[in-house]
Amino acid sequence: xxxxxxxxxxxxxxxxPKKKFPNVWCAGCGNGIIMGALIRAIHNLGxxxxxxxxxxxxxxxxxxxxxxxxxxxxxxxGRAIAFATGVKIAKPHMKxxxxxxxxxxxxxxxxxxxxxxxxxIDMTVILVNNKIYGMTGxxxxxxxxxxxxxxxxxxxxxxxxxxxxxxxxxxxxxxVSRGTVYHVVQLEKLIQGAxxxxxxxxxxxxxxxxxxxGRFNKEGDSVAMISWMKKxxxxxxxxxxxxxxxxxxxFVTGLIHETDASEFTEEYQKLIDRLTKKEAAE
Amino acid sequence: MKKDNNxxxxxxxxxxxxxxxxxxxxxxxxxxxxxxxxxxxxxGMARELPKLGGxxxxxxxxxxxxxxxxxxxxxxxxxxxxxxxxxxxxxxENIGFGYMTExxxxxxxxxxxxxxxxxxxxxxxxxxxxxxxxxxxxxxxxAVAPSTVKECFEETVRAVNLAERFRTPVTVLSDEVLGHMxxxxxxxxxxxxxVIDRHKPDVPSDWYKHFEITPSLVSAMASFGEGxxxxxxxxxxxxxxxxxxxxxxxxxxxxxxxxxIERFADEIYKIETYKMDDAHIAVFSYGTVGRSAxxxxxxxxQSRIKVGSIRPLTIWPFPDEKLREMLTGVxxxxxxxxxxGQLIREVQRVAxxxxxxxxxxxxxGEVMTPQQILDRIREVK
Numbered sequence: 176x177x178x179x180x181x182x183x184x185x186x187x188x189x190x191x192p193k194k195k196f197p198n199v200w201c202a203g204c205g206n207g208i209i210m211g212a213l214i215r216a217i218h219n220l221g222x223x224x225x226x227x228x229x230x231x232x233x234x235x236x237x238x239x240x241x242x243x244x245x246x247x248x249x250x251x252x253g254r255a256i257a258f259a260t261g262v263k264i265a266k267p268h269m270k271x272x273x274x275x276x277x278x279x280x281x282x283x284x285x286x287x288x289x290x291x292x293x294x295x296i297d298m299t300v301i302l303v304n305n306k307i308y309g310m311t312g313x314x315x316x317x318x319x320x321x322x323x324x325x326x327x328x329x330x331x332x333x334x335x336x337x338x339x340x341x342x343x344x345x346x347x348x349x350x351v352s353r354g355t356v357y358h359v360v361q362l363e364k365l366i367q368g369a370x371x372x373x374x375x376x377x378x379x380x381x382x383x384x385x386x387x388x389g390r391f392n393k394e395g396d397s398v399a400m401i402s403w404m405k406k407x408x409x410x411x412x413x414x415x416x417x418x419x420x421x422x423x424x425x426f427v428t429g430l431i432h433e434t435d436a437s438e439f440t441e442e443y444q445k446l447i448d449r450l451t452k453k454e455a456a457e
Numbered sequence: 458m459k460k461d462n463n464x465x466x467x468x469x470x471x472x473x474x475x476x477x478x479x480x481x482x483x484x485x486x487x488x489x490x491x492x493x494x495x496x497x498x499x500x501g502m503a504r505e506l507p508k509l510g511g512x513x514x515x516x517x518x519x520x521x522x523x524x525x526x527x528x529x530x531x532x533x534x535x536x537x538x539x540x541x542x543x544x545x546x547x548x549x550e551n552i553g554f555g556y557m558t559e560x561x562x563x564x565x566x567x568x569x570x571x572x573x574x575x576x577x578x579x580x581x582x583x584x585x586x587x588x589x590x591x592x593x594x595x596x597x598x599x600a601v602a603p604s605t606v607k608e609c610f611e612e613t614v615r616a617v618n619l620a621e622r623f624r625t626p627v628t629v630l631s632d633e634v635l636g637h638m639x640x641x642x643x644x645x646x647x648x649x650x651x652v653i654d655r656h657k658p659d660v661p662s663d664w665y666k667h668f669e670i671t672p673s674l675v676s677a678m679a680s681f682g683e684g685x686x687x688x689x690x691x692x693x694x695x696x697x698x699x700x701x702x703x704x705x706x707x708x709x710x711x712x713x714x715x716x717x718i719e720r721f722a723d724e725i726y727k728i729e730t731y732k733m734d735d736a737h738i739a740v741f742s743y744g745t746v747g748r749s750a751x752x753x754x755x756x757x758x759q760s761r762i763k764v765g766s767i768r769p770l771t772i773w774p775f776p777d778e779k780l781r782e783m784l785t786g787v788x789x790x791x792x793x794x795x796x797x798g799q800l801i802r803e804v805q806r807v808a809x810x811x812x813x814x815x816x817x818x819x820x821x822g823e824v825m826t827p828q829q830i831l832d833r834i835r836e837v838k
Contacts, residue, residue: 191688195699228681230528241688241699246681248531249690250524251554257521261528261536264512265486266682269532287524290517443512450508 182215189214189224191244199238203397205356205382206236209303210243212359213272216366227270230259232284234276235310236303236382253283256291259298267440270370271298277318278308281337285317292346292375296439299369299376302339305384313387324391339379344432349374351432355381355404358428368430374438381408381426465644471609471635472539474642475565476501478613479537481645482652484563485511486536488525490518490544493577494633495567498539519544523551527560531689533680535617535654539565541633542584543574545591552626553592554691556714559668559676561620561655565613565629567636570822579822580633582744583796588628589773595711597718599725600628600773604747606640611650612770618653619725623717624675630772632795634745634824658685666696670709674717718774726779727770732758733783736765738834741780741804742793743769746825750793753830764834775803784812789837793817793825813837 200206217227227245231237233252240247246269250258255273263271280288280302291298307325308314315325317337324331343351350372354362362380369376383389383400394400411429414422469477475498479487487502489495499515506513512534516522522538530536540548545566555562570576571583588600599619603612613629620627658665658677667687669676679685688698693710695701701710718725731751733739740750747768757764767783767790769776784790790812792801797820805814817833819825 193697224686225684226682228532241690244686246686247688248528248681249688249692250527251550251691254520254524254551257516257524258528260514260516260521261486261488261525261530262532262681263528264514264525265529265532265534265536266680269682286517287521290521443507447507447510451510454508 182211185218186211186214189217189244190242195242198242200235201386203383203385204235205305205401206239206303208356208359209236209301209362209380209382210239212362213301213366215363216370219363219367220370222270226268227272228259228262228266229272229274230255230262231274232276232279233310234279234308236274236276237279239274253279254287255279256284256287256300260291260296263296263298264440264443267444272370273298273300275300275302277302277304277306277339278316281317281339281342289342289346292343292348294439295347295349295374295436297373297375299366299378301366301378301380303380303382304339305382305388307384307388309384309387313391325387339377340431343377347375347436348377348432349434349436350376350430352377352430353379353381353426353428355408355428356383357401357404358408361428365430372433373441374436465646466641467644468639468641469606470497470637470639471603471606471631472497472567472637473501474606474609475539475613475629475631476505477644478610479563479617480505480509481610481650482535482614482617483654484535484537484617485509486526486529486534487511487538488514488516488522488529489538489540490516490522492519492541492544494569494636495539495541495544495565497636498565498567519547520551523548523555523564526562527551527555527558530560530562531681533683535561535621537563537565537617539567541567541569541577542571545584545587549587549591553594553596555626556592556596557691558689559624559678559714560626561624562626563613563616563620563629564626565631568630568632570820576822578633580745580795580824581820581822582632582746582794583799583820585630585772585794585796585799588630595715597715598628598773599623599625599718600630601727601770602630602743602772603635603770604744604768606638607642608770609635610642610645614650614652618651621653621655622675622724623721624655624678625718630744632744662686667698668694668696668710670696670713674713674720722774725771725774726776728776728779728783729768729770730783731766731768733765733767736763737786737788738762738764738838739767739784739787739790740764740793740830740834741767741790741800743772743800746793746795749825749827750830752827753834756827756831757834762834762838772800775807777807780804780807781809784808787812789813789815791815791817791830791833791837793830793833795819795825
């Protein structure tokens with residue numbers, strides 16, 4: 176139990192000291208696990224608290240920044256990445272981390288998500304993916320699987336779901352990964368890798384909304400839903416060696432895509448340097 | 458942009474003057490999206506900002522543009538965007554966020570004809586009320602309105618100053634004709650115009666409250682990445698920025714937002730009058746209409762009609778008391794505007810009992826001509 180007590184000491188160092196608790200999340204929600212992993216990732220990297228901006232949109236997971244002792248910006252629905260773009264460009268030396276849900280990032284905020292991927296602007300997006308709108312009471316999201324139930328899909332969802340990983344890769348993100356709230360050690364490493372990466376980094380985190388998704392779809396409580404993740408996750412290294420039919424009921428986890436590409440704020444700084452040198456020479 | 462070699466006189470478009478005014482005022486971040494008739498402002502900022510070490514980004518839409526502007530402002534840069542009707546409509550939610558989070562920023566609305574996609578290349582003034590009441594919820598807007606190219610420069614500087622002074626979004630209400638019209642102007646030198654920077658905190662990090670309710674009502678503003686850690690939220694929040702549901706804290710926050718502008722409104726009001734000393738009739742107008750009004754008045758005065766012009770350069774907050782005072786000796790006031798009647802309601806609300814209020818409205822995409830105003834003056838005389 177040594178590790179747990181050690182971790183909780185670290186966690187408390189990064190939580191805001193006054194007035195914020197208890198948190199707004201349901202008992203058993205994955206958000207707390209993700210917040211813990213994020214804190215440990217930041218701690219492991221030895222980053223200065225003053226140099227971290229955490230930006231979020233609207234939804235259950237987007238309430239996370241309020242508990243974290245960094246520069247935090249809780250914005251409007253879907254726009255976290257756009258706000259974060261302004262923060263990053265104004266203060267390129269800061270580490271900018273976006274906490275967003277699947278509805279926030281992919282429905283109302285889909286445009287900002289793909290264009291930030293395309294620009295490859297240096298930030299980390301932790302996309303808390305619970306396949307449903309939790310805060311508003313269980314409506315269908317772009318990540319809700321076909322056939323699944325939600326309050327706005329009372330006869331089963333007849334739409335197809337977004338695959339966050341393929342979307343981000345296709346749009347040009349330079350670090351694309353997937354973790355779950357069961358595989359906590361892996362999640363911590365993925366977040367750490369994402370923050371270290373110079374460029375647009377996405378961590379698609381499968382989380383559980385037992386309150387709505389689990390209840391509507393008879394997937395059980397928090398423990399049952401997290402156990403499902405344990406059973407169906409397939410690390411990318413193993414998945415590569417398996418034929419497609421063996422992956423039918425699995426989802427791939429780990430660092431799925433990484434590439435080195437020019438980054439927006441660095442390129443802009445080069446432009447400034449070029450133009451200001453030219454002016455000075457004149 | 459043509460430059461006379463030995464002087465700082467320039468022939469500029471209104472939109473170009475807005476660019477130079479913004480740079481003069483210290484704007485170092487611009488995020489925007491192309492839209493007629495404001496695009497020249499984005500183009501000018503894209504060209505000029507990096508030369509000054511500033512930053513420009515073309516965002517994927519207007520929603521993202523204003524979001525990036527608010528993000529950059531909270532990270533310490535003076536920030537601005539420019540758009541027109543449809544783009545302004547898209548920005549409205551986040552302008553409300555800027556208001557709630559007390560974020561200084563400037564939005565230039567080069568008005569075109571509406572509603573909807575309307576008349577992209579023609580003039581209108583029908584966003585006047587949207588500027589006041591656009592975002593949902595109670596809010597208190599600041600908006601300024603130039604009517605010449607020189608004023609495009611000066612009012613953009615003033616808009617940036619007001620935004621920084623009051624920690625709030627400020628709108629510049631320009632229009633299609635003004636934006637594209639070219640006039641000579643003498644470029645102000647360093648120090649000719651006042652430039653205001655936001656008030657930074659001088660307390661230790663632990664004592665800092667981002668939304669502190671101080672006697673001056675405008676709290677000091679730290680920036681991200683400068684040693685202060687705090688929360689900013691569009692949710693109704695306490696002085697620390699944390700969401701609150703306590704009635705006393707909610708009311709205190711909303712009172713602060715309104716009172717910080719109302720109490721210091723005298724610093725914000727700006728009204729130009731022309732031949733009002735002995736006027737029995739007044740023409741009330743803003744922006745390009747004010748130019749036509751002035752010419753109409755010159756002609757009317759030749760026929761010994763005692764008419765003058767009242768032209769607010771601050772539209773919001775509306776100058777209630779000042780206008781009431783100005784109208785004391787005035788029997789008739791013509792409210793000339795390029796819409797179906799927006800500011801006329803404000804004038805009716807404010808006008809003394811003995812002052813009759815007459816509309817003069819044009820909304821066919823054309824400018825208000827001096828002749829139209831002159832005809833109306835003769836009609837009501």
